Structure formats: structure tokens, C-alpha cells
Amino acid sequence: MTDYQWIVSAGGTITAGGALTDDYADITWTTIGSKTLTLNYTNGSGCRAINATQLDITVHDLPVVTCPADFVVCVNTASFALSGGAPAGGIYSGTGVSGGNFDPASAGVATHTITYTFTDANLCPNSCTFEIDVDPVPSAATQTITICSGDTANIDLRSIIPGATFTWTASNPSGATVTGFNSCNSSCDTIITDVLDNQTEKIPGGSNGSNGVVRYVVTPTANGCVGNPFNIDVTVRPSLIELDLTWNSNFIEDFIEVCAGEQALSSNDIEIIINGSLLTQNGYFSQGGEWNPTFMYGPTAEGPWTDAPGYWNTPEGPYQWAVDLSINNRLGYHYFIVHITDPVTGCTRISNPAILHVVSSLVVEAGGPDFLCSSSTPTPYTLDDAFVGGISATGGNWTANVGGGQIINNFSNPAVATYRPPADYVGEIILTLTSNDPDGGGVCVPLTDTRTLTLLEPISFDGCIDPLTWTESQTNSDGYLNDSGAPCFATLIGGNNGSGSLGSNDITHCTGEGTLSFDWSLSSPANEIVWHTEDQQSGYQSGSNMIVSRPTNISAGDLIIVTIHIDENVTVSSLPSGFSAISANSGSHSTRATLATFWKIATGSEPANYSFTISGSISSNDRIFSSRITGHNSTNPIGNSRGVTAYLGYPTMDYMRLVIPSINTTTANSMLVAAMTVDMDGENYLDYANSPIGMNALYYENAETSARVANQIITGSGATGDREFSWPSFHSYNRTNMRTAGQLFVINPAPLDVDAAYVIIDDVPILLGNTNGASGTYSTQVYSGDDIAFGMLTDINTGGPGELTIYNLDVPNDKPELTGITDSIVPGCQLPGYNPVPVPPTVIDDCGTATIKAGYPTVAASGGTCAGSKVWNWVYVDECGEESDEFTQTITWTVVNDVIINCPANDTLPECSVAATIQTRYNTWKAGFTSSGGCGLIADNMHSFPLLPDLTCGGELE
Structure with a gap:
């Protein structure tokens, strides 16, 4: 058998091979430095090498390698x-x-x-x-849409590629010329909102125009990736024919001014103008025409638009719209348009507006609102602060919407008329003041205004919340609490004491736990400039003087404006005391037209009349007017001004226009005044004269001078823009040359006022309202002992102080609470006739001081010879008549009662009585000792009876 022996020095690990039968080894080194690997070998005969083989190894560190960020x-x-x-x-x-x-x-x-x-x-x-x-890069296919001329493209690019940003170039590569497109190469919106106009027209029965194409080449970008450009082709249909409206069949007279109730020209109808030509019998745009012409009405130039009141004036032609005369009875501006629809494409177009301005030579103010207590025996009250004003003769009568009352009218002065409400009536009554006929001929209609009278039950400020029970406090204020309406209502009058600082006037009362509720109404006349047309006066010529009465209702500090309108070339050579000419146009004149304006601040003793001396020829045709203005800047009432004169040759059929160039206002809410004088060759007066659009016509009577004055509050500051008096010239109307003089001037306003009404709960103010005529109902949870208050804040009240009226008031009230000793035992023994003294309860009330109810306390005594008892009952009543729960206190005590001892009579027995008899008589004697009186068990205080001795042979025992 053959085997290997692998030996690795420290820091090395064999990771592959290295077994007895392996002739190789993979080694992983975890540390660096000099290392050794030793190998020995044993052959198949079991012989082992004498010397192992050693390999010296140097282990190097790995290089440090870093990668770039993702x-x-x-x-x-x-x-x-x-x-x-x-x-x-x-x-x-x-x-x-x-x-x-x-x-x-x-x-x-x-x-x-x-x-x-x-x-x-x-x-x-x-x-x-x-x-x-x-x-990926953002991309999109070519998009195509079709719109009507004049529409917004309204292309939401993110609906095509969500989350992307875009740039684009725009062009008109084909078809008709289209305007209104724009390119965008940076910081672009994600919606293309160009309004695209096709420059060709579709004319019913004529040219159809042609489509135009606007191409937007859009480059999208998403996640920093710029995509391939894609096209959006917008086909813009031809414009529908331009339409104008006119009150006059001879030319485009799209603005007309009439007195209330008067027709516009002869038939009060509007006609359609196509490309400057009057539309006659045209089946496309007439009643029932296939282009569906629809007349619309709006109270402003921007709408909102509703179907116009009126009808197709078929007898005059099915292309004319007769405006319902009810519109002519409503003062102010009225706007009319006609809306057409292309039956093929569905595209629509609206005409330029025709404007009707309804004015009156009169102004009506009914006054109010009023609050009174309902009564079974009502008394008349005066309808003060009402008026019918204007240059012409004025008067007015009152009517009521509820029967059972009585009106005593004073036609010449409606402010002294009286009204007696119906008996026991509760609720609102609407009183209507109707003026006289302005022109006396029925052409111009009377004006009306309403006044609200609220009759209240006498429950708001009665008893404990009578106004006299409220604490009144003032800071920088000369205001006061008007409690003349109690117990039905109370009115808190504001004021700033002339200090120039915010003034506050508060009334405060305490409350119980529950719901505080009330109704309120705020009168807060603004410090806006007011031209009091009701107080205007019209004067006359006398020799070389123009004389006018002072305005009615004049007060010291009011601004007086006088305008003089003369149809000759004259100058004003002498002024009444205190008057100054308005700069830049004193005696503006052309060949035969003069306009001059003057001002002064009224004193406390103004003369009855003002006389202006004129150098030059004047006549009864000339006019002079005086007017009263409030809400002006008392130290600098007149701002910039400008005058013009112009000679106007009459046109064939068109407007004649007197344009007065723009001037600047320096303060917001200034009043701009425009005035005009016209002298006409061979004519007595101007027909159908229009005041500048947007201005309030003060509608003076017509005369050869054609005097006109108009005004307007300018909410901003800076250039006012030009103002234009205009009048039509057609047929026999205004067909002559004219000399004109015009003027603009600014009346500077007083500083803005502050009038604000509050309810105050424990020193926390809650705004009720700060605008004139505001009203409402308020309720909130309050808690016992809270302070409630009503406050009126006022600053710079040249418009008049703010007045807060409170009615239907419900203030929670807690019944008095009685606490104290309910049961008491007197220690020790008391002599007969003892009379204890009670401890009255402590009285706690939410506000005010409760008093003991009549007949209280009640007292009840009981007891016997040994004990006494007495019971007291208390009831208290607060200022609101609320009774407390009955409080009971009981006192008990012990009474002294003497103890009486009764002794038996002496007993004598015969001599030599037997012992038994003596014993029986002895026991009877002992039992004869008794007691009476005392209370309960009586202690036996007797000494022990002596023992009975032997008395058989005589003797005695004590």
C-alpha cells in the first residue's frame, strides 16, 4: 500500500487533495508570510522515507481591488x-x-x-x-387629434409617456395658416395648452375654409434617457364666421345705455352682424336655423351664461332677438352673446357681446334693517335713513308685504314716513320703497328698494340679563350699548374715540352650564368713497353767474364737487369761498364747449347756494351740479386729473367718441370720475349717449350741453386706462359736428376702516362678522361661571360705526346651590326652653347674588320632656328667578328633668311578732321606696338596705 503524509504549517488549510492516497494538495492560506509544506511517503512494503521533503512557501497578501460605483x-x-x-x-x-x-x-x-x-x-x-x-429610452408612435379653431390643444403628454419630461418644436407644415402654436426647449409643462386659430373661415352657404395642421415634434426624456422624437399632428378646423351683435341695424352698436325701463332704441332687439354686414334673411342663423343660433345672457363679460330672456322677433325678422324688458328694469350692466354650432363638425363659436347698461336719474335707499319688539299695542316708528335722490324731482311711497299694519307715507320725504306693525306679529316684514316716475312720461320706470323689519318676542334681554346687568367696558372707544330695544334685542355701537387706534366696546355677563345661543346682525358701513346721488343738486344760470344749491344732508368734513357744463367758450372767473379748481382742467374748452370742476371740504356752516361768475356767454341751456361725497381722504381729497377737448366730425354710420387718456391712481379703492360737455351744431341735445363702459352713470338730464358725469371705484393703483364717452350717429340721430370737452379726475379714499363683531367666551374672541349686512345664528357649549361677552371693534369709522344687534338670546342659568350642615347634636343637657341657633347654608350661584325666598326659612320644633328637636328649611332665588333645591338643617339636644324619691311610711308590728311576719312586713317596706322624673333608667343611688336583725323580742330598724 502506498500513502502520503501532508503536513501544512500554521495558517494553511488543505481544501482539496491531501489525503493518504492523493499525490496532490490544494492549500488555502489565511495568513501571509513564510510557510512550509512537508510531505513524506510510505511505499507498498511499508518502508517510509528517512527524510521528509519540505517545501518552503512565501504567502503574499491579495491586491486591494476597488470597482466604480453602480x-x-x-x-x-x-x-x-x-x-x-x-x-x-x-x-x-x-x-x-x-x-x-x-x-x-x-x-x-x-x-x-x-x-x-x-x-x-x-x-x-x-x-x-x-x-x-x-x-430603455421613452418612445411613442405618431399621435393625431382634431380640434376646432380657437380651442385649446390640451395635449397631456404624460398620458402618452407617463413620468417623462418633454421639449418640443411646433410648426404649421400643411393646410391653412394656423396661429397660436409655440415651441418649448426647456422647463416645459407636460401639457400643451396652445390656443390654435385657423385663419380661414367657414361661412354657411359660402366658403368652407380649409383645415390646417400644426405639428408638434416632441422629444421625451425619462430617467435621464432622451428618447426618439415623435410627432403629434393637430388638425385645426376652419374658424367659424365671426359674429358681432348690434342694437342698431345701421352699424355695429354693441353698447347702449338706457334709463331703467326704457327700450334700447325702438324695439329693444339685438341683430347679428356677419363680417361687418347686417344679417338679413339668412336661414343658417335665424330662428330654427341649422346652425342652431342661441342667444345667451350673462351678468358679467365672463358669464356665467344662461339662455337669454326674450324671444325671436319674428315680425321684424327671424334673425333678431327681442330682449325681455324685465332686463331693462334692472340697474347695471347686462351682456348678451349668440352661440352657433356647425352642424357638420360640432364646432361652436360665440359672438362678441352686446352690452346693455341700465341707469337711472334716481337712486333709492330704503334703509334698515330694523328690529322692534312685538306688541299687542304697537306704536308707529319712523322709517329714517331712507331717501329717493337724484337730479330730477324725487319722491317715494312705502308698501308692506304683510297686512294689518299702517303706513303713513310722506311722498316728498320717505324718511319721515311711519309704519305701525300688526299687533302681536312675530317675524320679518319686508317694506318696499318705490320712487316716483323718473321722467314723468312712463318711459323710464320707478326704482324700488326693500327694508327688513324683524319683530321679536320680549324674551332676549329680560330679567337677569337685562342690558343693565351687563358690564360695559371700552378701550379707545366712544361707542355705547343701545338698550332701547330691550327686552327684545340690544345693539352694541362701536367707535374709536377719534384716537386713530383700534377701539373696542364690550359688554360682559356670566353664565351657567348649557348652550349659549343667539341671532346677530352687523351693520358695518365701509369707509369707501360714496357719491351721494340722493343729495345732488341741479342749478341754473342767472346773468353772468351759474348758481347751484349746496347738496342736501351736508355735514362738516364732507367733500363737495361742483361741475359746470357750458356750450360756449368761456372761463370761470370767480369762485365761491373755499372752492379750488381741479388741476389740469379748470375751464377746459374747445371752440364752443367748456367743462370745469371744483371742490371744497364742507364747513359746519355752508351757505345755501354757491355762485360761480362766468366770463363769456352763458344761457339757460348750460348746467351746473353740486354733489356730496363721503369716504374721501380729508387732507388730500383730489388726486391726479386730466382734461381734453375735441372737435368731432360726424361719421356716416358709426359711433362718435370722446376719449379721455388714462391717469394714475396712487391708492387702491380710489374713485375715478369722468365728466363731459358736448355742443352740437343745430341740435338741441345728444341722443343715446353712453357713459364709459364699467363706470356708474350719474345720468344727468339731457340738455344742449349734454352734460354727463360717471364714476367708478378703482380697486388697484396705477394707470386707470382711457375712458370713452360715445354715442351713435345714424339716420337723423346725432348727425352733426360736435365740440366736446372731457375730464378725468381721482378722488382719494380715506384709510380702510375696521369693523368686526365678536362673541367672547372666557377671554377667547370668536369672530362673528366684519362685513356690512352680515348676520347669522350662533350657539356653543358654556359652563357654569364662564364669562360671555359681545365685542365691537372699530377703527377709522368715517363710513359710520359698526353696530352689532343681538336677539333671540338664550343664556344658560344654573339654579343656586346650597351647602352646609344638615344634622347637628348639641352636647350635654339643656334646660327646658332651650332654643338652638341654626347655621345658615352657604349659597353658590353661577353669577350674581341669590337672595332667600320670601317665607323662608321655615322652622318646625318637636320633642318631649327629655329631648328637643328643631328643623329649618331654606330656599334661595337667583336674579333670573331660578330657585334652589330646599336645604334642611336639623338640630337635636337633651333636656334636664329632676328625679323624685318616694319613701314608704313607717311600719310598726305588735310585740313578740313571729319572725315570718316580721320578714314579710320588712320586704313590703323595702318595696315602698320608689322614684319619678328623670329620663330613661335612673341609677339606684340608695345605700344597701340593712340586714333584718332578730326583732321577735322587740326593737327597730331604720
């Missing part, structure tokens, strides 16, 4: 040399690796493990691995 490449990245393995000079291997290069396309989309192997000078190899992620 990384990502795109599958379309060109083959590239691998690098980053260290030490340099090693070999890369793995899928997609060849000659030290990595080819992503060859490797394919996946995660690939790459090995880097390095062999050092000692021929010791070592390796490491890293990963290369090969990502």
Missing part, C-alpha cells in the same frame, strides 16, 4: 470604455463587455453585473463587482 446608462448610449477599476490594468468582464468596452445595446435593457479582475506582480489576482442598469 451607474445607469440608456440603451441607446454608444459603446464606451469602462473605467474606474483600481488598481489600473485589470480586466473587465460581464454581459455586454468586450475588449474593456461596454455596449448597452448588446447588453440589453436589464441590470448587469460587471467584474473587474486585477493580478499583481506576485501573480496574485483579486476582483470586485459593480452594476450597470441599462434603461
Whole structure:
């Protein structure tokens, strides 16, 4: 038998071979340095070599090999040399690796493990691995969509390739010219939102136009991989024919101003204009036409759009829309469009709007809201703060929506009219103030406004929550609590005491546990500029003077504006005391038109009239107006201004326009005022004059000067934009040359006010409201002893103080709680007639001081000769009339009672009585000792009876 003996020095391990029969051995060394391998051999005869063979081995350390970090490449990245393995000079291997290069396309989309192997000078190899992620590139097929001209492309690119980003180029490679497309080469959105317009038109019965194509060449990028560009072809159908609307069949008159109730021109209808030409009998766009024309109405230029009130004016032509006259009764701006639909493509188009501006020479304010207590015997109250105002004659009457009351009208002054509500009525009553006919001929309709009266039960502020029981506190405030409406309601008036700092006025009360609830209403007049048309005055010419009365209801500090409109070339040579000309346009004039404006701050003693001296010719056709303004900046009321004059030759059929260039406002919420004077050759007055769009027409009466003034609150600051007075010239209307003068000026506002109403629970304020007319119902959980309060905060209240009205108030109330001694025993013994003194209970109430109920405490006594007892009962009542539970206290005691001893009479026996008889008589004698009185068992305090001696032969015992 042959065998081998393998001996490995320390640090080596045979991992293969090395057995007795193996003539080889694989050794793994775990430590470095000089090592030995010893081998001996035994032959088949059992002879062993005398000397073993030893191999000296030097074990070297493995080289340190590092790989680059894992990384990502795109599958379309060109083959590239691998690098980053260290030490340099090693070999890369793995899928997609060849000659030290990595080819992503060859490797394919996946995660690939790459090995880097390095062999050092000692021929010791070592390796490491890293990963290369090969990502796909985003791609998409060509997309095609079709839209109508004027539509948004609205292409959601991520719905095509989720998660990608995109750039694109856009072009119009074929078909009709299309505008509105844009390229994007960086930071692009993922939705293409271009509005695309085909420049050809489809005209019913005429040209069909042609489609145009916009091509978006989109390059997607995902995970850093730039994909192959793909196309999105958008076919844009032809534009539908452009439509305009007009109130006038002679030209495009798309804006008209009428007084309330008046028709627009002769028939109050709108007609369709196609490419500048009036649409006549056209079956496509007339009533029932295949293009389905639909007239729509909106309260703003942006809608929302609903079907227009009115009807197809068939007698005039099935292509005209007669607007329902109910629209003409509503003050403000009204917008109309017509909507058409292509029966083939479904594409739609809306026309440019026709605008109706309804104004009035009057203004109506009904006032309110009001709160009163319901009563079985109601008394009339005055409907103050109501008015019908304007330049023309004014008046108004009241009506109520509930019968049983009584109105005593005062037509000339509705503010002194009275109303007596129905007896015992609870709830709301709507009072309507209706003005007089503005023009006296029925063309322009009266205006109305409503006033709400709320009649309340007398339960809110009665008893313990009478306003007088609330604690009122003020900081920087001259406000107060108006309790004249108690017990039905109370009103907290704000104020800032003129301090210029925020003022607070609070009323506070305590509460029990439960639900606090109430209704509230806030009057919070804003510090906005108000042009009081109700107080305007119209003046007259007298000699060389223009005279006007001061505005009604004038107060010190009000701003007075006077405008003078004259149809000649004149100057204002002398002003009343205190007036200043508005700069940049004092006496603006052309050949025969003058417009001049003036201002002053009212004093406490304004004269009844103002007289302006005019140099030049004036007549009864000329006009002067005075107006009262509040909410202005008291130290700098007038801002920028500009005046223009223009000579206007009349057109064939079109608008004549007086354009006043833009000026700047410096403060938000300023008021912009536009004014105009027109002198007409050979005509008495201007027909169908329009104030600038967006402005509130103050609608002065027509005269040869055609005086107009309009105003508008400008919410921002900066350039106001041009303002344009316009009027149509057609047929016999306004067919003459005209001289005009116009002006813009700014009234600066007072600082914004602060009016805010709060309910305050244990010093935590909760906002109820801070806008005028706000109201609501409030309820919350409160707890015994909480403080509740109502607060009115006010600052800079030039618009008037905020007023918070509270009604239907329910404040929780806890009944008084009585605590104390309920049972008491008096120690010791008391003499007959003893009268104990009770200890009254402690009274705890949620707020206020409870008092003992009449007839209390009640007292009841009981007991006998040995004991006494007395019972007291208390009941307390709080300020709200709530009674406590009955509290009982019982006191008991022991009464002193003397003990009486009764002794038996002496007993005498005959001499020589026998012993038995003596014993019996002795026992009877002892039993004769008795007691009375005392309470309960009486202790036997007698000495022991003496022993009975032998008395047979005589003797005695005591």
C-alpha cells in the first residue's frame, strides 16, 4: 500500500487533495508570510522515507481591488470604455463587455453585473463587482387629434409617456395658416395648452375654409434617457364666421345705455352682424336655423351664461332677438352673446357681446334693517335713513308685504314716513320703497328698494340679563350699548374715540352650564368713497353767474364737487369761498364747449347756494351740479386729473367718441370720475349717449350741453386706462359736428376702516362678522361661571360705526346651590326652653347674588320632656328667578328633668311578732321606696338596705 503524509504549517488549510492516497494538495492560506509544506511517503512494503521533503512557501497578501460605483446608462448610449477599476490594468468582464468596452445595446435593457479582475506582480489576482442598469429610452408612435379653431390643444403628454419630461418644436407644415402654436426647449409643462386659430373661415352657404395642421415634434426624456422624437399632428378646423351683435341695424352698436325701463332704441332687439354686414334673411342663423343660433345672457363679460330672456322677433325678422324688458328694469350692466354650432363638425363659436347698461336719474335707499319688539299695542316708528335722490324731482311711497299694519307715507320725504306693525306679529316684514316716475312720461320706470323689519318676542334681554346687568367696558372707544330695544334685542355701537387706534366696546355677563345661543346682525358701513346721488343738486344760470344749491344732508368734513357744463367758450372767473379748481382742467374748452370742476371740504356752516361768475356767454341751456361725497381722504381729497377737448366730425354710420387718456391712481379703492360737455351744431341735445363702459352713470338730464358725469371705484393703483364717452350717429340721430370737452379726475379714499363683531367666551374672541349686512345664528357649549361677552371693534369709522344687534338670546342659568350642615347634636343637657341657633347654608350661584325666598326659612320644633328637636328649611332665588333645591338643617339636644324619691311610711308590728311576719312586713317596706322624673333608667343611688336583725323580742330598724 502506498500513502502520503501532508503536513501544512500554521495558517494553511488543505481544501482539496491531501489525503493518504492523493499525490496532490490544494492549500488555502489565511495568513501571509513564510510557510512550509512537508510531505513524506510510505511505499507498498511499508518502508517510509528517512527524510521528509519540505517545501518552503512565501504567502503574499491579495491586491486591494476597488470597482466604480453602480451607474445607469440608456440603451441607446454608444459603446464606451469602462473605467474606474483600481488598481489600473485589470480586466473587465460581464454581459455586454468586450475588449474593456461596454455596449448597452448588446447588453440589453436589464441590470448587469460587471467584474473587474486585477493580478499583481506576485501573480496574485483579486476582483470586485459593480452594476450597470441599462434603461430603455421613452418612445411613442405618431399621435393625431382634431380640434376646432380657437380651442385649446390640451395635449397631456404624460398620458402618452407617463413620468417623462418633454421639449418640443411646433410648426404649421400643411393646410391653412394656423396661429397660436409655440415651441418649448426647456422647463416645459407636460401639457400643451396652445390656443390654435385657423385663419380661414367657414361661412354657411359660402366658403368652407380649409383645415390646417400644426405639428408638434416632441422629444421625451425619462430617467435621464432622451428618447426618439415623435410627432403629434393637430388638425385645426376652419374658424367659424365671426359674429358681432348690434342694437342698431345701421352699424355695429354693441353698447347702449338706457334709463331703467326704457327700450334700447325702438324695439329693444339685438341683430347679428356677419363680417361687418347686417344679417338679413339668412336661414343658417335665424330662428330654427341649422346652425342652431342661441342667444345667451350673462351678468358679467365672463358669464356665467344662461339662455337669454326674450324671444325671436319674428315680425321684424327671424334673425333678431327681442330682449325681455324685465332686463331693462334692472340697474347695471347686462351682456348678451349668440352661440352657433356647425352642424357638420360640432364646432361652436360665440359672438362678441352686446352690452346693455341700465341707469337711472334716481337712486333709492330704503334703509334698515330694523328690529322692534312685538306688541299687542304697537306704536308707529319712523322709517329714517331712507331717501329717493337724484337730479330730477324725487319722491317715494312705502308698501308692506304683510297686512294689518299702517303706513303713513310722506311722498316728498320717505324718511319721515311711519309704519305701525300688526299687533302681536312675530317675524320679518319686508317694506318696499318705490320712487316716483323718473321722467314723468312712463318711459323710464320707478326704482324700488326693500327694508327688513324683524319683530321679536320680549324674551332676549329680560330679567337677569337685562342690558343693565351687563358690564360695559371700552378701550379707545366712544361707542355705547343701545338698550332701547330691550327686552327684545340690544345693539352694541362701536367707535374709536377719534384716537386713530383700534377701539373696542364690550359688554360682559356670566353664565351657567348649557348652550349659549343667539341671532346677530352687523351693520358695518365701509369707509369707501360714496357719491351721494340722493343729495345732488341741479342749478341754473342767472346773468353772468351759474348758481347751484349746496347738496342736501351736508355735514362738516364732507367733500363737495361742483361741475359746470357750458356750450360756449368761456372761463370761470370767480369762485365761491373755499372752492379750488381741479388741476389740469379748470375751464377746459374747445371752440364752443367748456367743462370745469371744483371742490371744497364742507364747513359746519355752508351757505345755501354757491355762485360761480362766468366770463363769456352763458344761457339757460348750460348746467351746473353740486354733489356730496363721503369716504374721501380729508387732507388730500383730489388726486391726479386730466382734461381734453375735441372737435368731432360726424361719421356716416358709426359711433362718435370722446376719449379721455388714462391717469394714475396712487391708492387702491380710489374713485375715478369722468365728466363731459358736448355742443352740437343745430341740435338741441345728444341722443343715446353712453357713459364709459364699467363706470356708474350719474345720468344727468339731457340738455344742449349734454352734460354727463360717471364714476367708478378703482380697486388697484396705477394707470386707470382711457375712458370713452360715445354715442351713435345714424339716420337723423346725432348727425352733426360736435365740440366736446372731457375730464378725468381721482378722488382719494380715506384709510380702510375696521369693523368686526365678536362673541367672547372666557377671554377667547370668536369672530362673528366684519362685513356690512352680515348676520347669522350662533350657539356653543358654556359652563357654569364662564364669562360671555359681545365685542365691537372699530377703527377709522368715517363710513359710520359698526353696530352689532343681538336677539333671540338664550343664556344658560344654573339654579343656586346650597351647602352646609344638615344634622347637628348639641352636647350635654339643656334646660327646658332651650332654643338652638341654626347655621345658615352657604349659597353658590353661577353669577350674581341669590337672595332667600320670601317665607323662608321655615322652622318646625318637636320633642318631649327629655329631648328637643328643631328643623329649618331654606330656599334661595337667583336674579333670573331660578330657585334652589330646599336645604334642611336639623338640630337635636337633651333636656334636664329632676328625679323624685318616694319613701314608704313607717311600719310598726305588735310585740313578740313571729319572725315570718316580721320578714314579710320588712320586704313590703323595702318595696315602698320608689322614684319619678328623670329620663330613661335612673341609677339606684340608695345605700344597701340593712340586714333584718332578730326583732321577735322587740326593737327597730331604720
